[in-house]
Amino acid sequence: MAGLVGGAAAAAAPVSTAGKSEFVTVKKTHFARKGKTYYIAGANFWYGGYLGSPSGVGERARLRKELDTMKAIGINNVRVLAVSEKTDMSSAVRPATTNGPGKYDEDLLAGLDFLVDELGKRDMTVVLYLNNFWQWSGGMTQYLNWFEGTPALDPNVTKDYDDYMARTARFYANKEAQKEYRGTIKKIVQRVNTINGKPYRDDPVIMSWQLANEPRPGNGKASDKEKAIYTTWIAETAQYIHELDKNHLVSSGSEGLAGSAQDAKLFMASHSSKHIDYLTYHLWPKNWGWFDSKKPVESWNGAIAKSRDYLNSHIDMARTMGKPIVLEEFGLDRDGASFDIKAGTKIRDRFYGEIFELIGRRAAAGDPIAGWNFWAWGGAGRAANADYWWKQGNDFMGDPPQEEQGLYSVFDADASSLALIKDHADKLRSLQK
Numbered sequence: 071m072a073g074l075v076g077g078a079a080a081a082a083a084p085v086s087t088a089g090k091s092e093f094v095t096v097k098k099t100h101f102a103r104k105g106k107t108y109y110i111a112g113a114n115f116w117y118g119g120y121l122g123s124p125s126g127v128g129e130r131a132r133l134r135k136e137l138d139t140m141k142a143i144g145i146n147n148v149r150v151l152a153v154s155e156k157t158d159m160s161s162a163v164r165p166a167t168t169n170g171p172g173k174y175d176e177d178l179l180a181g182l183d184f185l186v187d188e189l190g191k192r193d194m195t196v197v198l199y200l201n202n203f204w205q206w207s208g209g210m211t212q213y214l215n216w217f218e219g220t221p222a223l224d225p226n227v228t229k230d231y232d233d234y235m236a237r238t239a240r241f242y243a244n245k246e247a248q249k250e251y252r253g254t255i256k257k258i259v260q261r262v263n264t265i266n267g268k269p270y271r272d273d274p275v276i277m278s279w280q281l282a283n284e285p286r287p288g289n290g291k292a293s294d295k296e297k298a299i300y301t302t303w304i305a306e307t308a309q310y311i312h313e314l315d316k317n318h319l320v321s322s323g324s325e326g327l328a329g330s331a332q333d334a335k336l337f338m339a340s341h342s343s344k345h346i347d348y349l350t351y352h353l354w355p356k357n358w359g360w361f362d363s364k365k366p367v368e369s370w371n372g373a374i375a376k377s378r379d380y381l382n383s384h385i386d387m388a389r390t391m392g393k394p395i396v397l398e399e400f401g402l403d404r405d406g407a408s409f410d411i412k413a414g415t416k417i418r419d420r421f422y423g424e425i426f427e428l429i430g431r432r433a434a435a436g437d438p439i440a441g442w443n444f445w446a447w448g449g450a451g452r453a454a455n456a457d458y459w460w461k462q463g464n465d466f467m468g469d470p471p472q473e474e475q476g477l478y479s480v481f482d483a484d485a486s487s488l489a490l491i492k493d494h495a496d497k498l499r500s501l502q503k
């Protein structure tokens with residue numbers, strides 16, 4: 071509008087010209103986009119917004135190159151951390167998009183704007199998660215530090231994950247924490263992109279808002295009360311997001327059974343809300359003790375059998391629930407349990423191949439599996455320290471700061487892995503009719 075001054079011009083952002091078909095939607099048990107079935111051949115790229123920042127941590131040239139490399143191997147979607155909370159925990163990323171309740175780092179949030187805009191130029195989509203059950207971005211434990219006054223818990227320090235999960239799950243019923251969380255959700259969902267002037271809620275580049283990364287009801291012994299609180303939290307938060315934004319899908323970010331105290335009834339009940347548009351699950355054979363990367367031969371058969379069962383049982387639950395499901399995280403470490411980029415990826419490639427083949431076969435059969443995102447894109451990032459731990463100022467890569475840098479990252483130099491990803495991304499794309 072001619073004559074508008076400064077902020078007013080930004081406020082009068084162009085209304086999106088995107089038609090509904092540009093958005094990723096759910097048609098029965100599949101995704102649809104631009105008039106075709108849409109399958110996700112994706113990467114986890116938690117730090118994508120950080121690279122897009124115009125200031126300190128931003129590396130916009132690297133971001134463009136990473137997106138070009140991903141695009142070239144057929145990756146069509148990235149799963150990205152949208153917000154982080156400033157914390158004194160050593161295992162968390164610095165800086166954070168939120169420096170305290172209601173205090174946001176506009177430079178870092180402008181990084182998300184840049185990422186979304188660059189993805190749009192490449193016809194790629196993004197899943198944005200709005201919190202984290204784990205400590206590496208501050209997350210729910212940091213909210214409890216703000217509003218319960220309890221210390222933000224770092225399981226890398228306490229070495230007690232059961233205690234961590236039980237305490238962190240108190241986030242769901244903490245009214246002040248929920249009020250602040252919803253304030254942040256509103257801030258992001260109603261954001262106007264400072265790069266292209268598009269309101270996020272009118273931008274089809276965004277595929278889905280995700281409640282959190284790996285929200286769990288508590289630990290493996292979660293009580294019925296904790297499970298009920300968790301189920302209500304998912305339903306009410308998903309509904310809140312849909313009230314803010316009628317265009318985009320909403321998902322939970324759940325790992326599936328592993329994130330539901332191994333309780334299938336809980337997984338299905340907590341995702342039955344009409345406001346949860348599709349299901350998610352994650353597969354971690356090493357983290358879950360199925361695979362011993364120091365004894366790969368001895369542990370492979372058991373690990374792959376459990377993995378196949380996990381993959382298939384969740385697709386079957388999705389069919390029962392009549393919703394698409396995405397395997398939005400999976401990973402395995404490098405040969406010899408090495409973090410060194412010079413170590414081989416033979417075993418990881420074999421694992422990826424098994425997953426791609428099973429998902430490709432069931433997708434081709436019309437089952438409700440809508441694709442995958444591997445964990446995680448390391449690209450040009452390189453570990454900076456002899457102990458492989460991240461320090462502020464080091465490259466970002468697929469492994470967040472709570473893990474050794476190189477643990478699960480797929481680097482731009484991992485040629486066999488990239489070739490495998492490309493081959494199976496092409497196969498999924500061939501199903502899009």
Ligand SMILES: O=C1NC[C@H](CO)[C@@H](O)[C@@H]1O
Pocket residue numbers: 204283284354357399401445469470473478
């Ligand atoms: O969401 C996650 N799932 C597993 C990853 C690798 O351990 C971890 O880094 C991340 O918190």
